[in-house]
Amino acid sequence: MKIKNVFLTTVIILVSVLNVNSQSRENKKTIQFESESQKLTKAAGWEQNNKTGKWVENKNVIDDRVCPSYWVSHVSQNFKWIQFRTIIQNDKIYYVFLYESLSGEYKYPNISEDWEVDLKTYFFIISSKEYEDIKTKIDLKSGVNIKLTSKINGYISDRYKILGGEHLYNEENLLAIITKTIETPSYSESCLVINSQTTDGVDVLRFRLPASCFSAEKYMKTAYFEVKLEKFKTILIE
Numbered sequence: 396m397k398i399k400n401v402f403l404t405t406v407i408i409l410v411s412v413l414n415v416n417s418q419s420r421e422n423k424k425t426i427q428f429e430s431e432s433q434k435l436t437k438a439a440g441w442e443q444n445n446k447t448g449k450w451v452e453n454k455n456v457i458d459d460r461v462c463p464s465y466w467v468s469h470v471s472q473n474f475k476w477i478q479f480r481t482i483i484q485n486d487k488i489y490y491v492f493l494y495e496s497l498s499g500e501y502k503y504p505n506i507s508e509d510w511e512v513d514l515k516t517y518f519f520i521i522s523s524k525e526y527e528d529i530k531t532k533i534d535l536k537s538g539v540n541i542k543l544t545s546k547i548n549g550y551i552s553d554r555y556k557i558l559g560g561e562h563l564y565n566e567e568n569l570l571a572i573i574t575k576t577i578e579t580p581s582y583s584e585s586c587l588v589i590n591s592q593t594t595d596g597v598d599v600l601r602f603r604l605p606a607s608c609f610s611a612e613k614y615m616k617t618a619y620f621e622v623k624l625e626k627f628k629t630i631l632i633e
Contacts, residue, residue, distance in 0.1 A: 425574040426482045428491075428566075432630040434476040435622065442618040457603070457618050468497040468512045472604055472618070475514075478630050482520075484577055489547075490526040490632070491573070492519040492587060494604060498552070513554040514564065518573055519587055519605040520547035529589070530631060533600060533624065538592035540612055545587075546580035548605060549573075586611035591624055598624040 440457040443450050453462045457472035467473050477494040495516050502509035521543055532541050551572055553564035561568055586608040590601045601619040603611060 423574075425567075425570045426484055426577070427570065429481045429483055429488075430632055431480040432478045432632045434478045435627065435630045436476045438474075438477075438620040438622040440472065440620050445617075455620075457620065459618075468499040468510075471498075471606070472620075473497055474604060479526075479632050481632060482573070488523045489520050489577075490523065492521070492605070493517070496604070511554075513552050515550045515552045516564075516569055517550040517605065518548060518569070518576075519543075519545050519585060520573070520577070521545055521587075533589065533591040533627075536591045536593050536598055536624070538590065540615055541589045541591075542608075542612055543587045543589075544584045544608060545605075546582070546584050547573075547576050548581060548585045549576050584608050588612050588615055590615060590619075600624045600627040602627075 436455075438455060440453045440455060441450055442453075442457050442459040444459040451459055451461060455474055456462045456467055456470055458466075458470050462470060473496055475495040475497070477492070480491045480493055482489050482491060493516060495514065497512060498515050499510055499512040501507050502511050525543055529541060529543070532539075549572055551564060551569045555562040556564045561571070585605040587605045588603050588611050592599060592601070599621050600623075601615065601621045603615065603619055605611070
């Protein structure tokens with residue numbers, strides 16, 4: 396009888412231990428977009444040519460020459476659309492500056508041959524306080540640069556979409572990358588610079604897409620996107 400009781404006790408202990416240590420397979424939860432603005436699909440890209448001194452205009456591209464379509468992916472400051480979206484993490488609202496851009500790289504970089512174009516969606520995330528600060532400052536039309544910094548930035552590319560899975564160029568994978576970047580921010584900061592002012596009697600907003608903070612503000616006098624202020628406000632979420 397004692398042996399039976401000892402056996403039953405041992406079995407109960409083993410089952411309890413196994414239940415404590417066992418773990419179900421659960422997919423990691425990712426952040427979801429809560430709201431989104433309209434998309435800005437057109438802005439004048441202006442750059443002053445440093446040799447001739449003339450200003451050159453391109454649609455959605457900043458370049459110091461008339462930029463043909465085949466060359467757009469070689470220029471870092473280009474976009475197809477821009478918008479803001481919101482996410483919630485740990486009960487805090489964050490604002491995501493999103494834009495889609497053409498990019499590329501050489502298949503054989505050592506000899507600069509076979510340029511391969513890819514499409515990327517970039518994200519640049521700021522706090523709700525910083526976002527509200529933008530809305531307040533752009534209405535001042537002071538002509539002073541508004542510089543925003545963030546370590547929560549990155550992109551998703553369609554370069555390897557043929558492989559499927561995590562390489563697919565879709566919203567699910569974009570949100571997965573955003574979730575991971577929030578948990579482990581980039582080491583270096585990127586900066587978004589905007590500037591609202593009244594020029595020739597028209598309220599305009601000038602900006603550059605997020606880039607290294609060492610150069611983001613440097614080029615605002617000679618190379619920027621420009622759009623009417625009211626048009627830019629259409630991508631702001633109330």
